[in-house]
Amino acid sequence: MKTVFLHLLKKIYKMESLIKRITVNADICHGKPTIRNMRYPVEMIMELLSSGMTWKEIMKDFPAIVEDDIRACLLYATKLSRVKTIHKVFA
Numbered sequence: 001m002k003t004v005f006l007h008l009l010k011k012i013y014k015m016e017s018l019i020k021r022i023t024v025n026a027d028i029c030h031g032k033p034t035i036r037n038m039r040y041p042v043e044m045i046m047e048l049l050s051s052g053m054t055w056k057e058i059m060k061d062f063p064a065i066v067e068d069d070i071r072a073c074l075l076y077a078t079k080l081s082r083v084k085t086i087h088k089v090f091a
Contacts, residue, residue, distance in 0.1 A: 019079070021072035033076060035069045045073040 023037045033042040040062060048058050055070050
């Protein structure tokens with residue numbers, strides 16, 4: 001039981017440290033969430049991943065990005081998608 005609790009604490013700590021990589025600064029990318037105050041918006045990373053690019057390809061194309069940055073983007077998107085209800089908007 002103690003090892004399960006320690007594992008859970010480590011996981012929570014890791015998630016907290018990951019989410020700190022995502023920054024919002026009005027002076028960078030018009031205030032969109034970015035990776036570590038660099039001009040790499042979270043939405044761009046999510047679009048690259050959804051287009052089929054691998055983590056390795058993204059990191060090769062953008063050398064300043066590391067694995068934990070991509071994990072942070074995924075965690076950020078996960079947190080944004082946690083909603084209780086979604087209402088259809090009619091135009």
